[in-house]
Amino acid sequence: MQFREDQKPIMEYRGGTMAVPAVPGAGKTFIVAHLAAKIIEEKIHKPGKVLIVTYMNSAVNNFKSRISSVLENKGITANGDYEVMTIHSLAMKILKERPDVVGINEEFQIIDDLKKIAFLNECIENWRRKNGERIFRLLLSDNGNKKYNEKGEYYWRDFFTIADNLISELKLNSISPELLLERLENVEGISIVKSISQIYDAYIKKLRIEGYIDYNDLLLLSYKALLLDDKLREKFKNKYSFIFEDECQDSNLVQSKILLLLSENNNNLVRVGDLNQSIMGTFTSSDPKFFANFCSQAERKHIMNMAGRSSNEIINLANYLVSYVRSEHPEEKCRGALEEQYIRVMSGMEEFKNPEPEDYGIYSYCFSSWDKVKETTLKAVKNFKIKNPDKTIGVLVPYNNQVTELAKELRRIGIECDELSTTSEKRIKITNTLGYMLRFLSEPDNIMRFKELINCLIDENLLGKEELIGRISNCEIEDLLENKIADLYENQFSEEKLVDRKLIELLEKYVDTIKDLLKHNEMSMERLILYIGNLLKLDVNDKAMVEAVASYIQYEQKYRTDLTLEEVSQRLLDVKNSVFKQIADVIYEIQGYEPTPERVTISTCHKSKGLEWDCVFLLSLTDYNFPSSLSGKFRSDHYYFKEEFKNPIALGKAEIQKMLGQSICNNPFIQARADVVNEKIRLLYVGITRAKEYLLLMSNYDEGKKDCPSKYFDVLKKFIENRKAIYKRM
Template sequence: MRFREDQIPILEYNGGTMAVSAVPGAGKTFIVSHLASKIIEKKSDKGKVLIVTYMNSAVNNFKSRISQVLESHGIHSSRSYEVMTIHSLAMKIIQERPDVVGLDENIKVLDDINKSIYIDRCIDLWRRRGGENTFKNLLNDYGIKKYQEKGIYWWKNFVSVIEIIISELKLNSISCDKIDESSEILGNNSIVKIINYIYKDYEKLLKLNGYVDYEDIIVLAYSALKTDENLKIKFQNKYDFVFEDECQDSNMIQYNILSLISQSGSNNNLVRVGDLNQSIMGSFTSSNPRYFEDFIDTADKKYIMNMAGRSSREIIDLANYIVEYTQKHHSEKNCRNALKNQIIKPMEDMDALKNPQMTEYGIKTYCMSSWEKEKESTVRAIINFKKKHPDMTTAVLVPFNKHVSEISQELIKNHIDCDELSSTSGQKIKITNILGKLLAFLAQPDSIDKFKDIIYEIIDGDIEKKDKIIECISKSSVEYMISENEFRISTVNKLKKIDEKMTNTLVDVCYKLKNILENSNKDILSLLLYIENVFRFNSEDSAMLQLIASYIKYERFQNPNITLDMISEQLLDIKNPVFRHMSEVIYSVNGYEPNPEKVAVSTYHKSKGLEWDCVFLLYLNNYTYPSSLSGKFRSEYYFFKDEFKNPTALGKAEIEKILGNEIISDPIVQSRIEILCEKIRILYVAVTRAKRYLICMAHYDKSKKDLPSEYFKIIKKFADKKCGDFSGY
């Protein structure tokens, strides 16, 4: 095995603390796997090597890589190493001595789905006890005026604030009582004091039902290690070496746990690997790149893997230029440290591992007159690209989940297969859409429009043919459609001429709907089970249905008079955080591998860790990629008073106040700076997903004040100049 010059010093590690910064495409999983395998082969003591990583999918990847390396060297045992997430490690610690942290042996962990349900229940309790008036006090004049019309959606935005702040409170070991004790320093109109009403009920609900949540696990594990010296020594003896991957996304308490475990006697064998320029999770988690940055400053050894073979020289040059531009020329001086001076180097000296070679300049930029034109142009470009390069993988990256759906629909209309990588992808929300539209139909069984909605949702196939079938249905009544004999005689032959397979599905669905209608007087939960039996969903969809049934059971407990229409409305609400959590848990197990036959459509965030031959970056506008503190920020609620418009930032600042830390003079402005910095890093991550071709698009819609971002302009300027200079390799 031949290793690069920037990898060799890392492989010589044999103890102490080591920080490894790895640029995109540098092969950090590869090198960590080889280093861990080398240590496993050489070590003679009883302790194991521990690798902690961010996602369950990464756990399986590391296990496979290490196993392959060891087996190639004739070692077939897996007992000398463990790979796990931080939550799995924390559970191991607690299960050794649950009594130390006041738990019994039968620890029950509340998953994210039920956490959302619990918090939703606590919010409902608070609203009924006067919390609604408190919420209204946060609204500006426009918000008050529109509250009756928009209130439900504004509350859902506030739910995300509540979840983030409760997580921050827990990870900083701030109890409800501590908040009460800090009432005076928090002052009036405190966001944390408002949320504490919900926090108290949430903690009571956890205790009443014998649960701990994911934040509790981390906090209790750290507490157990600090409290019980024997427990700490046991884990220190268990693991001789500790590795942490993706540590730019780590938080302080996670680092504290790993730091404690890695210290045994005079040894502190801790290796942390990450990329500060790829820290993009801070907006919605407690992670912060400064924790890795601090570790780099104090580590015994520090190395940079700065050679990468993923992308062409042109794309590497652009990524490096974004770093240079940010550090030297960014219009907001407070953002000039958003990217570290970590320059990617191509692998020109390694013949077997050369970067992709190009015979044409692969970076192009286009500015369209509207978002609609941008979508149309993208689809046309993809059609042309796939004709020219049928064996290459392609991806379209967009800012938000709704854009994923929009692009996917355009691709499907043009007969292009796609993979949706978002929490609201067609696959992930299909079962909730089917149930939502089915319940809406059952609430109005005479409505041909409701009938068409459910048929349209279930039938798969060519959109134009589907539209023709639906158009034929529009001329009929529901009674006619489910009247088996009459329907078959009069309509089936006509519809089969449009598409026989879709018509057969339609006939089957009509038969099933007839049976469901005949049993629609059942209790709602029994009806759902009957629907599951009739449709014979696959295992994933059945699991999703079971979770939905649990949620409806809870909703019915809160409101015994809830109707099918009301349940349908919740199921079809794409912003409902509970169903988004459900879909993420149920449908994320299969993983994703790029496929030349399908176009991947992903949010910028979801693209991290992936790569494609050709990547389209869409909607590079000021709204999605602001570069100025005076821009619009999605974290700020336009319906709140100015002093409350970013409640998450205010809540986090109040937590710092409770902890006695230095107080930021203007947390809303500071939050804007952090968001701007994270946006730059997201763009950097997106650019480095491309291997050969990168197409950057924006639009200029003056009427909506929706203009191309500063970053689109600098990419265009860079690409235009380099394209003229390009002469190939």
Template sequence: MAFRDDQIPIMEYTGGTMAVPAVPGAGKTFIVANLAARIIEERRHKPGKVLVVTYMNSAVNNFKSRISSVLKDKGITTTNDYEVMTIHSLAMKILRDRPDVVGVNEEFGILDDVRKVFYLNEAIEEWRKNNGERIFKSLLTDKAATNYRDKGQDWWKDFFSIADCLISELKLNDISPEKLRKYLEFLSHNSIIRHIYEIYRLYTKRLKTEGYLDYNDLLVLAYKALLRDEKLRDKFQSRYTFIFEDECQDSNLVQCKILALISENSGNLVRVGDLNQSIMGTFTSSDPRFFADFCKDAEEKHVMNMAGRSSKEIIDLANFLVEYARSNHPVQRCREALAEQKLRLVTGLEDFKNPQLEEYGIQAYYLDSWDEVKKDTIKKIIDFKSRCPEKTIGVLVPYNNHVTEIAGDLRRLNIECDELSNTAEKRIRVTKVLGNMLRFLGEPDNIHKFMSLIDVLIDDNSEEKEEILEFISKNKVDSLVRSDINLENTKVSRHLSEKIKEINKVLSVSQSSIDNLILHISTSLNLSTEDKAMAQAVASFVKYEIKENPSLTLEEISEQLLDNKKSVFKHMSDIIYDLQGYEPVPGRVTVATCHKSKGLEWDCVFLLCLTEYNFPALLNARFRSDYYYFKKEYTNPVALGKSEIQKLLGERGYDNPFLEAKIDVLNEKIRLLYVAITRAREYLYLVAHNGNQRFNPDKPSKYFEVLQKFIEGERTRKG
């Protein structure tokens, strides 16, 4: 196996602490898999094992496959010398061993994120009934208060995320509801943490009653168990003699402490990551400074800065962005947002050369409106697909609503696409199907409800869909479900008959509870594994809802399922559909948020919406993290709450937490832009637009202007 010049020092590692900062496209998975396999081949891990820790289940499967493949090539078939798991799986293994050490019943269950939505929603609703509604309204501006009837429900969905984030912060800082209650006297009457306290208490009480731990509990208690029980600590220190951590720029403090403690005896800890790809800190407890500190203190540090993914032109653009940020960013405190590690072309290995183009593959331009951007982008996609059908295409946008709009426009033109966002069409299709099915079952002779059900069951790209719906509108439900249909078009007749058979399977089931009915529907409709998992989550939700309100009707439940804004289903879909990995394929356009693009790559990338609002560079910009409907002193309740927590812990906290939060956002946004640019292999389109100046005042981002000037200079220089 041949390795690049920047990989050779890493492959020579024999033990100790080693930091591996790695640029995008450097091959982190490749090098970790090969180094782990070499340690196993040379039996340096004996008598223990090699442990690889990562953060996504899809990454776990990828690492297992890579390590197994490398070992197989070496003629080694062992599966007992290494383990690959998520940090939460590791914490579970620790806690299952000795739950009594931290006062946990050995029968404890793990509260998955789907059920967590139920419990936290329940706590918020109870708080809301007991004076919480009044408190919430007191946080609103006078203008927002007048719009509460129309907008309030959406604002409460935001509040769920606020409460979730701050409760996580409290847990990871080992502040239980009991501890917090003692601190209340030190908090002002209008403290956001004081307001969250009762929700936190109710949520924790429900977990204890049901015998559950959530994922934050799992990490904190696993760490405490290791600290308190010397035998338990010795056991895990002996079991894992070499530990690798992937994507460690996204680690939180407790995760770092667990791995440091397990590797304490052997001293063998390798952490791999990229500070410039830290894009989760503003909405999670991760912080890139933990990896930055490790890089300073590690016995060895080797930078993987050869990027084989992208062309020289795209590498030059990414490096220019780093140089601009570090030298000329208009906000002084943002000049260290990007680490000084420039991407280099791959040298020395003929088989791993960077893509090379005869033409300059980067363009930067702005248009008058978002509608113009969509039209122009789709036109260019169609042209690129016709010229390069074998190449992959990615469209990257800032937010989920952009994904939905672009994907919808593509589908209307029969262009196949995949959505990677929190509200992707495929994620909500199951709830649409279930909602329409329950709605029809509640009134099975209603032709309009039957038509809506058929509409959602038939793929939007089906050529026969319009003819089928027109035929249904002219008939009665009973004749249709009896298959007394007579269509001249046999293809249409066959398609409709298939859907009616599926509906009849559901109609044939004996009277059952609604949650069991939902499970029966999912079986009758031959759903995919992911969609069945979503249906099971919906069934659990419905069972919970009926327990709380036994008088719920099919119509009322269907209304909840068909409400696209209902946060509980959004949270469910985030969890279920993110379990699987994704690989772009030629012929299908990927439409993704910039956050969801991390870890992926495409031959051609369209990076849209490079506006000031989406990628701010100045402190006086509008910030999406600010809640415009809250009073000035509460515009960013998460930042305010985190600062209050730091003060409770005896740390100084920030005099102006809103300013610090804005700086964090600016830093993260430029890293997000860097991530998006480095997803492209050969072609890259940077597109900005002007917003409607009355309703959506916006203009091209400062970053777009700087990058456009660089691109035009390079294009002129290259002729």
């Protein structure tokens, strides 16, 4: 195996601490797999094992496959010489050995996301009924209070996220409810952390009573067990003689502590990551500073800065963004958003050659509206597919609703696509189906609800569908249920144009399903939901989603005996509903996705990390989506709160830092905004570096001119135009 010049020093590693910062497309998985295999081949790990820790199950399988393949090619069988696992799997392995040392029963269970959501919602509702409503209203601005009757439930859905985030922050900083109560004794006035303290206490008690721990507990308790039990600690320190950590720009404090502790005996710890791709910190507990600190303290530091993924011109653009941010960004607080780490093209090795498109493959366009962006993108995608049928296409956007919107438009013009988002059509299809079914069953004589349900069930764009769905509203439900649909269609629409026969067959099938459901409308709600699931032909994930919804409703009815079909249907049809959104995130987790030329990928920028396409469309590069200033509108600010509480998560984290005796900035809101801007810069960098040969940047004004092209778009557009002029003269 021949390695590049920037990889050779890494392959010479045989012990000690080593940091490996790596640019996008440098081959992090490749080098970790080969280095682990080399250590196993030379048996220098004996008598311990090599441990590789990563954060996604799909990455675990990828590492196992690669290491196994390298060893098999060398004729080495080494199943017992290495382990690959997620950080949570490692924590579980540790805690299962001695749960008693941290005071939990050996029969403990990890709470799944569904139960966690239900438990936390229950604690919030109980607090709300006692005194929470009054406290919450004190946080609201005058305008927020005026709109409370109309928007109140929306505000409370946001509050779930606030409470969840701050409880995680308290846990990861080892602040128990009891310790929190002590620290809050002298706190006067309104405090965000004080506001959620009772919820935190109730949530912890609920977990204990039910015999559960959550994922934060899992990490904390495993670390605590290692500290408290000398034999346990020595066992695991001796078990793993070499530890490799991948994607450690996404590591949090406790994860870092666990791996540092386990590597103490041999001091053999290798951490690999890319600080410029740290895009999770504003909504998780991860923080790139832990990897940055390791990079500055490690015995060795080798940068993998060569990458063969992208063309020379795309690499130049990415490097220019780094240079601009570090030296010219208008906000000084944001000039450190990107590390001074520039991508180098391949040289001297034919097998590592960068792509070379026939022309200058980068374009930038600004349009008068988002609709114009969509229209242009659809045409461009269609033309590119015709001219380049063997190339992959990725369309990247900031938000989940844009993924759904573009995917529908592409399918409408006959282009197959995959959606990578938390509210993709695949994810919301079954909740929509359940929602419309329950909505109809709550009022089975309402023809409009029947029409909505049929429209949802028949999701294919069949000839005559729109006409037929429109005409249903003129029918009586009894006629639709009692007559054969084909006969009814013949009598009522005989003079209309031909329709797809499949449309009639589907309509007849679903009418039979609805008639069956009406016979079982007296079932309990959770049984009715499961019955609906049995009537429909569902895949494994959709069945799991139906079961999760039924389980959640069953749990809710313990505390809401008056819960109605109408209320449940509203929750199911609300795409912003945090409960079902989080359940879907777990069930429909994207594992091992690989783009193909046959299908266009529509993805959020966050979901695109780790993927690559021949051609990338990077859309919606507006000032709101990719801000460069610390003033203006930010999605992290809650407009309905008073000015001093507008970013409750930032304020709560600052309060926690103060409790820990840490220095805090004078204005946590400004720091929070700087964190958002920094992360958006890195998100833009990630989007650019997904492209191999062609990259199209698009921005727009909104219809009311309230949003405008991002500063970064303007800067990159100017750079592109200059490079294009040079390219033409060559």
